[in-house]
């Protein structure tokens with residue numbers, strides 16, 4: 001059987017937190033897929049469900065309904081041992097808290113992922129060093145996390161997420177603690193690696209300047225998939241969803257003719 005070019009797919013995924021009066025529908029019937037070699041931005045205002053969606057793609061959180069596939073496999077149907085091994089090998093992720101091991105150096109943190117998957121040989125050690133160098137850390141490889149800035153730690157976490165050649169790379173606000181120049185550099189490197197190595201990359205970001213490096217932009221609003229656009233489309237509604245919402249609501253309540261005026 002030939003592998004499909006779809007690396008990850010969300011099928012009618014809904015996630016409800018809590019129960020009774022405290023229920024929050026964080027993700028509401030969302031479907032999309034990301035192909036190998038495609039770098040996608042997941043955007044939306046705070047609370048729109050981006051982290052929740054990413055955690056479900058990573059197999060760290062179970063959807064209330066619907067399913068998530070990685071390379072046509074549903075991790076929730078695996079036993080726990082196999083799921084953990086599958087996740088380590090096939091998914092790389094960086095979450096907002098970077099969770100570096102405090103007593104290991106930058107290089108050792110990246111190599112740890114190789115050790116955990118029995119791939120710790122000389123060639124892969126060299127790859128770990130090359131990856132850190134690509135991310136601008138050539139001089140910091142032997143520093144401990146506490147000796148690194150927040151942005152440097154974030155870049156170590158990105159290197160760690162890529163070292164096992166995962167099919168799917170997930171990053172939650174990878175540029176949040178980086179200065180502008182470094183942010184562009186890191187996202188450009190991620191885009192390059194995703195494209196070059198045929199991975200599926202999904203990056204949550206608040207920073208719309210970063211979407212230029214992506215192939216498609218998935219816009220979440222209140223847990224729903226609002227729209228999917230490309231960086232070449234008009235991104236006004238992404239920058240200011242509230243304004244676009246208002247226009248839509250005005251259009252519904254007053255019959256549409258004012259919309260042209262409101263927009264022009």
Ligand code: ADP
Nearest residue numbers: 017018024026045046047048049050051052053
């Ligand atoms: P984003 O990453 O876009 O800011 P989140 O996925 O963190 O959004 O949150 C989506 C919604 O789900 C928010 O209303 C948030 O308050 C709620 N939420 C997130 N995590 C939990 C949780 N563990 N328990 C209850 N509600 C949660």
Ligand code: MG
Nearest residue numbers: 050051052172
């Ligand atoms: Mg978040």
